[in-house]
Amino acid sequence: MSVNFELIIDTPAFEVDMKSGLTTLQGISDATRTIAETLLTEKVPERLTSKSNVRTLLKKNFKGSYGQIFSLEMHDEEAKKKFRKIGGPAFSELMNYFLMESLYLEPDDLSEKAQQQLDSLGDTAEHLTAQLRQSIMINIHDIARKFGHNIQLNFRKNSTEKIEIAKFNEDTSSALEAETDKKPIFIEASIRRLNANTGNGRLQLRDGDNTIPFGFSMIYQYVQLPTKRKFSTNLHHNNGIPEEDWTYLTLEVLPVRIHGDRIIKYIVKGIYE
Incomplete structure (x- = not known):
């Protein structure tokens, strides 16, 4: 089972500094996997490994700034069952919530379904936010801090319909120095x-x-x-x-x-x- 996302780095041409671009992509991947594993297992993963049942997979890129499609892959039946229960839209809401909370920004209002899932996490939600504030957020902002490029993360419901999850830029990176x-x-x-x-x-x-x-x-x-x-x-x-x-x-x-x-x-x- 897979769920598709896209990362857009706002550059004037179809190119991006490779080292910083890969660091930002690594941060987005780690954030997606960490949030997903927490929601699906109700435990914040201490380490992300290739043996995990929840992984990210690079797919095709696209023009118009630097765009990269990737997917969240679930290889465990329990994880698949839990994700179906949450649903893609509610999952994207919760991704927005935790990414914004980790930057001390106000998240979008949650639907009843997403709020119930958040409530069920209890203190685990706070542990997840703290985890995201560490190296994950630093890596996400690498291309913004070094080159001033804005970053956007979208959830792809299908090939044409997308839901914006979060934006990152030089301003949001200031929260890392709190x-x-x-x-x-x-x-x-x-x-x-x-x-x-x-x-x-x-x-x-x-x-x-x-x-x-x-x-x-x-x-x-x-x-x-x-x-x-x-x-x-x-x-x-x-x-x-x-x-x-x-x-x-x-x-x-x-x-x-x-x-x-x-x-x-x-x-x-x-x-x-």
Whole structure:
């Protein structure tokens, strides 16, 4: 059983630096296999080997920038059965989710089917995101960092219909240089999204316009129940009402920054009335 994808490197001609192009392709392959193995086995693979039952296979390339078609191959009956249950569209949604989360970007809204699959992973979802943030993301961005070429990953439903999964460029590569502050600060925030299994979500600062990812400084299962309830209660209260009627939580957080000052995530250490 195979599922087709395409990688497009935005170059002005049908050519690309071979070393960086291969590194980027390796990163895309590793990301696809790591996400797939996690979704199909509910375990994050520590190593990817040629003996795995889930592998990627290079296929034909195409003109118009540098385009390369490849497939995700499943050689195990249980893996095939699990993939059919998830389905191609939901699988592409989850690929988008994990790739965006690994770059601290807001993923697209998940369908009910994809959300159920994400919820079933529990803390494994956080482990997968952490795995992607390491050498995989560095390799994906190699051609963007060294040559400024944009990268696009698509899921191919068929020869003509495609679903965009993710884009990578010099801006998204800046997330690879993120650093967490050592000194906590206090913020007032409204909870806009919350994964009840992992504790990850997005918040909006008082007087802020955009949402920012957040997570907890400890494994979510160890967070005290009263704290969890305050987050979920705030989310439900503020949903569907005018912003002027929102209530806010006062949180002690560690900011995660890029370029010294831009905050791309908050690590929650505590909550205060």
